[in-house]
Amino acid sequence: MSECLTFHYDVDGEDFTSAGQASVQVKKNLRRLGIPPEIIRQVSIAMYEGEINMVIHAGGGNADVIVYEDRIEIILADKGPGIKDVALAMQEGYSTAPDSVRSLGFGAGMGLPNMKRYTDEMTIDTVVGEGTTIKMVVKLR
Amino acid sequence: MYKHSVELDVGKCTGCTTCIRHCPTEAIRIRDGRAVINEDRCIDCGECIRVCPSNAKKAMCSKMEHYSHYKWKIALPAPSLYGQFANLTDVETILQGLLDIGFDDVFEVARAAELVTECTRLYLKSEGIKKPVISSACPVVVRLISLRYPYLRDNIMPILPPIEIAAMMARKKAKEEHPELKDEDIGLFFISPCAAKVSYIRNGFGSYKSKIDVVVSMKDIYFKLLGAMKKGEQPTVSPTAGMIGIGWASSGGESSAILNDNYLAADGIENINKVLDAIENGNIPQLEFIELNACTGGCVGGVMTIENPFIARTRLQSVRRYLPVSLNRLPSDIHYVPENFYCSELPTYMPISRLSENFSESMRMMSRIQEIKKELPGIDCGACGSPSCRAFAEDLVRGAVKDITACKMYGTKKTQESDSDNQGEI
Numbered sequence A: 001m002s003e004c005l006t007f008h009y010d011v012d013g014e015d016f017t018s019a020g021q022a023s024v025q026v027k028k029n030l031r032r033l034g035i036p037p038e039i040i041r042q043v044s045i046a047m048y049e050g051e052i053n054m055v056i057h058a059g060g061g062n063a064d065v066i067v068y069e070d071r072i073e074i075i076l077a078d079k080g081p082g083i084k085d086v087a088l089a090m091q092e093g094y095s096t097a098p099d100s101v102r103s104l105g106f107g108a109g110m111g112l113p114n115m116k117r118y119t120d121e122m123t124i125d126t127v128v129g130e131g132t133t134i135k136m137v138v139k140l141r
Numbered sequence B: 001m002y003k004h005s006v007e008l009d010v011g012k013c014t015g016c017t018t019c020i021r022h023c024p025t026e027a028i029r030i031r032d033g034r035a036v037i038n039e040d041r042c043i044d045c046g047e048c049i050r051v052c053p054s055n056a057k058k059a060m061c062s063k064m065e066h067y068s069h070y071k072w073k074i075a076l077p078a079p080s081l082y083g084q085f086a087n088l089t090d091v092e093t094i095l096q097g098l099l100d101i102g103f104d105d106v107f108e109v110a111r112a113a114e115l116v117t118e119c120t121r122l123y124l125k126s127e128g129i130k131k132p133v134i135s136s137a138c139p140v141v142v143r144l145i146s147l148r149y150p151y152l153r154d155n156i157m158p159i160l161p162p163i164e165i166a167a168m169m170a171r172k173k174a175k176e177e178h179p180e181l182k183d184e185d186i187g188l189f190f191i192s193p194c195a196a197k198v199s200y201i202r203n204g205f206g207s208y209k210s211k212i213d214v215v216v217s218m219k220d221i222y223f224k225l226l227g228a229m230k231k232g233e234q235p236t237v238s239p240t241a242g243m244i245g246i247g248w249a250s251s252g253g254e255s256s257a258i259l260n261d262n263y264l265a266a267d268g269i270e271n272i273n274k275v276l277d278a279i280e281n282g283n284i285p286q287l288e289f290i291e292l293n294a295c296t297g298g299c300v301g302g303v304m305t306i307e308n309p310f311i312a313r314t315r316l317q318s319v320r321r322y323l324p325v326s327l328n329r330l331p332s333d334i335h336y337v338p339e340n341f342y343c344s345e346l347p348t349y350m351p352i353s354r355l356s357e358n359f360s361e362s363m364r365m366m367s368r369i370q371e372i373k374k375e376l377p378g379i380d381c382g383a384c385g386s387p388s389c390r391a392f393a394e395d396l397v398r399g400a401v402k403d404i405t406a407c408k409m410y411g412t413k414k415t416q417e418s419d420s421d422n423q424g425e426i
């Protein structure tokens, strides 16, 4: 199936206060496409967590949401430090978030597990020192 | 179709584009030099009424004089009315004033608010409810959720807002005290701070039909009421609500009264959107209750109030000062929310921003919008009559605008890389 639509967002690593904006924008665009509310919520949560991670742990990056007839793909790519031990990072409660963001309520170590929970597929490509690309799929119907 | 209460005086509208840029749901366009409101998108927040430099937008309300056929007219003042008068330290003067300007009785909406507060406490203890519970008192918020946050629909508290409960109680009281009155003799007049309540009363709540008969604007009765109050008639009535009921007039009053620390109160549409987006993403943990008011400061900031909301809030403090905490309670043998306080049905999701009913067609239209957007200057100047370049591209694709040259700046500059658009849009 070649017909698809891409929404592209720059996730600014410098501006912490605007973190989470891309997921709000995605919601609007998915509503315009008439995607069911439950799916919009799944995509928006996965996107939100990934976006925040890019801001907190990787200094920002890019987010692409690609809508196909049968699925939505979310691709989050950054040029941050990479994740040394993916299995460990995937564990609930594991976090290296600095104290400065913990006081805002981040750093529970729930982001990656939630991304997995709310999507149908998730793959993490990461190279220490080079960056991380996370691809998630939410199936339609 | 949802019946609205924001009206345009075509003669006064200059087509200046101020309103299209302030409308939080992008419901307004300028067509043929005049503002046109899209009824499906309008949430009756009153923002366009506030910002219009030509006073061309008005809230439709009824005039008291047109309803003289009611033999027994009861005024139901919203508590925000009490914040509109300088140097006032008691509620009695206002209640007496309402009687003096022609009402036969007064029933404070604040009374019902105190009962709703009690019901909220009970409701929060019930099993199997979706938390955080979102207050149903501001109709703008309820409508916004039904248009934009379908996932949060079940978080709305299914208890009727205070005006409805006040209406039921006021009618019952009138019939008990005056058994000779027939139902059609009794007129319930809500004295409203906002246009949204007017719309809500016209449309009801899901399938629920409002029990209010007439809505009068606070602004419209203000001078008459002030005059009556100045005469200084010795009040023959006493206040029937306490601090809690009157507290509902400003933001934080409703939620602080549930006597629970896990609440949040936000006011202003932009803040409300932020809170609702955050709840939808599940990142406001452990909250029990959320109070949201479309108007800055709460109902004291309604478009039909007179006083600045911050001053009104301070005034309310002095009116409330010597009142008991609460004067209205559910009967002591009732430990559950009374059946007639529930609203049977919440508003349903309306996918108003959907481009087409057909998914593939929506995809094609969206892809056209993206292409057209690349051709536009991206400065959101509003000269085309649409609130942003993105909205203009959508209007073209939907066929509401015929030609791209309606963009006055077409061909001047090209930007727009990210697929972001205006903050407020639905």
Ligand SMILES: Nc1ncnc2c1ncn2[C@@H]1O[C@H](COP(=O)(O)OP(=O)(O)OP(=O)(O)O)[C@@H](O)[C@H]1O
Pocket (backbone or CB within 6 Å): A049, A053, A054, A056, A057, A058, A078, A080, A081, A082, A083, A089, A090, A094, A095, A096, A097, A105, A106, A107, A108, A109, A110, A111, A112, A113, A132
């Ligand atoms: N894009 C990324 N680049 C580098 N490291 C990352 C990235 N995303 C996650 N990590 C690492 O994985 C850990 C776990 O991530 P996760 O999102 O589960 O928790 P968190 O972000 O620390 O806390 P929370 O998401 O609950 O606020 C992070 O603490 C961080 O060490």
Ligand code: SF4
Pocket (backbone or CB within 6 Å): B045, B137, B138, B139, B140, B141, B193, B194, B195, B196, B197, B292, B293, B294, B295, B298, B299, B300, B301, B302, B303
């Ligand atoms: S906050 Fe109060 S005054 Fe403002 S729209 Fe909502 S109900 Fe009306």
Ligand SMILES: [Mg+2]
Pocket (backbone or CB within 6 Å): A049, A052, A053, A107, A110, A111, A112
């Ligand atoms: Mg995280």
